[in-house]
Amino acid sequence: MARLSVVVLRSGMVMLTRRAPDLWGFPGGEPAPGETAADAAKRFLREQFGVEGEPGDAVPGGILVTKVAGKPTPADGREIAWVEARRLLEREISPDERPAAEAVAAHRRRDRYQGTHPKTFAHKYKELAGDPEAVAKAKARGSTPAGGHVSIMVAEVLAALEPLSGAVVLDCTLGAGGHAAELARRGARVVGLDRDGEELARTRERLAESGLKVETVKTDYSGAKGALRSLGLDAVDALFADLGVSSMQLDRPERGMSFKNDGPLDMRMDRSRGETAAQWLARATAAEIADVLRRYGDEPDAERVAAVLKAHPPKTTAALASAVATAKGLGPGRVKKRDAFSAHPAARTFQALRLQVNDERHSLEALLAALPSLLKPDGRAAFLTFHSGEERLVKGALDAQAAAGVWRCAPAAPLKPSPAETRDNPRSRSARLWTVVRRPPAEARTPATGA
Ligand SMILES: C[S@@+](CC[C@H](N)C(=O)[O-])C[C@H]1O[C@@H](n2cnc3c(N)ncnc32)[C@H](O)[C@@H]1O
Known part of the structure; x- marks a missing residue:
């Protein structure tokens, strides 16, 4: 299991432990089976240093903890030191901890706005940098914290794709890996696709840290068949697509996807x-x-x-x-x-240009056309759509395939998120979940069904 670094920050200082002679590193250990990286970080701090910490976002190879209650005392006689975060790179840091140290040094160098009239995106959306207090505040005021993707209708998606234990599931839109992680936790072999190589690299790292196995392929989902073949697979037991862009893509000004703040007008999912x-x-x-x-x-x-x-x-x-x-x-x-x-x-203009730049319509049409050949008999598919254009395409294709006898029955009216979910995560408001089940092979059907 992957070793985890726990990066503890307090008032501009970062806690280091000395493990090998003259080499310093962050506190860390092994997550227990089934334990999330954040839970593991909390446990290490309690067991090894006698402090309570609140884990925030991930940094390369580690978990950032910015709130610590109590004075840390190492349980096993190792040395600890508090070092000014901005001078961290002057220390002899263990080479495998260097990427995390660089990220932490940069994190603390960031300009922190304390006033009441923020003008820049980074000042306004402090939660983008993983500030746990800012994340909690954003949730309390009913907003989705900037930069952190909250997976939508997870329970409904899992129920639609059952049975999952031992099933091969294709997640066409891996994103932050939220749905994929839940599918893997339920015993599915998950293959995750995404066309965004930048976010895919982060998601791979996060999933590996939490000890969950998800096979990933950087590709447009219009190439799903080829991606499966590259893994020696022909068809899957279940397929899922959560259409559109993730909060990470929307909230990073440099991706140029949102009117929320200024950035270059890029909008490409694959830069x-x-x-x-x-x-x-x-x-x-x-x-x-x-x-x-x-x-x-x-x-x-x-x-x-x-x-x-x-x-x-x-x-x-x-x-x-x-x-x-x-x-x-x-x-x-x-x-x-x-x-x-x-x-x-x-x-509307931002949405239209994003769809055009990423050729979203044609990718979705290609995925829908390939859908029958991607699913095994009795296989299930679930699509989360977010606007009328996606709804029209998904409903149109599934209806036509149902009429051609591909599905057990025509897709039912789509499910909507619960009122509690739309309250907690406003970005879920427009979500609609469409599901279908593949017919069994002709010889398995009874004549009484007329099928
Ligand atoms: C809404 S997010 C998925 C979030 C994910 N379900 C989760 O819970 O973390 C959509 C993702 O699909 C990816 N995506 C969108 N269109 C795609 C396409 N045509 N091919 C592959 N990936 C695509 C985006 O890059 C983005 O990461």
Whole structure:
């Protein structure tokens, strides 16, 4: 099982333990089977140092703990030292702890805004840096903490894909690995796909730390069949797709996906290929832009918005939001949401451009077309959709396949998240869960069913 580092921070100081002569490292040990990395971190601190800690986000190879109650005393006679976090790299740190040390030194160097009128994204959304207090505060005010993906309708998805023990499950949209981890915990062999290599690397590391086995492939899910073949598989017992983007992608300004704050107008899920949204806007005609805004965003002011975008192609998310406001006659200063329930005036434009840049429609169409061949007889599929365009595609394909005899019955009306889930995680509001079950082979069907 992977060794875990526990990085303890307090008031700009970080706790080190000396393990080998002259080499310092963070406290750590082995997570117990089935124990999460965060729970293991809490247990180490209690057992080895007699303190209570509150684990926050992961750093490379470790778990960051920023709140510690009590004075740490090592249980086994090892030395401990508190070192200024910004001077951490001056110490002789054990080479395998170096990546974590670099991340921690950078973490503390970050500028911490203490005032009441935050202007930058990092100041406004402190939870993005894993500040546990900020995460708790964001949850308490009914928001989804920035940067941390909260998996949606997990219990409903697991129930739809049962039985899981011993089943081979394809998670087409691994993201932060939330659903995949739960599937693996229930004894499934999980294969996880994602086209975003940057987040995939983080997710692989997190899953390995928690001791959960998920086989991962960096690919667009339109290539699901090839990904399965590369693992020696032909079809699976269950398939899941949680469509769209993750909170990590949405909340990182450098990914350029959100109007929440300023960043380069990129929007690609896979930044290693393809055109950015800014490049596409600079190249497309006003008619092409208007068509995309109408088709993928149901934007009522498509022509007016397209004309403004073509006249001055934006290069940043703030410039895009401002251009949409201008086109709608709101004035560049009035680009904010009116209240918690109204949509941002630029929301439809952002959604439409993201779908265009990532060719989301064609990827989903290809996955839906391949679905019957990806599932074994009696296999189950579950799709989480988040907007009307996705709903139309999923419902249309599943209905047509049901009519062709692929599914046991036509897909039922989709399930919605519970009121408690939408209260705790506002990003779940628009989720709809669609499920179908593959028919058994023809010879196994009884004539009485007429099948
Ligand atoms: C909503 S998130 C999934 C979250 C995940 N279920 C969890 O609980 O952590 C969607 C993920 O699907 C990925 N994705 C979107 N479209 C994709 C495509 N066509 N092929 C592969 N991955 C895709 C995104 O990069 C993102 O990481």
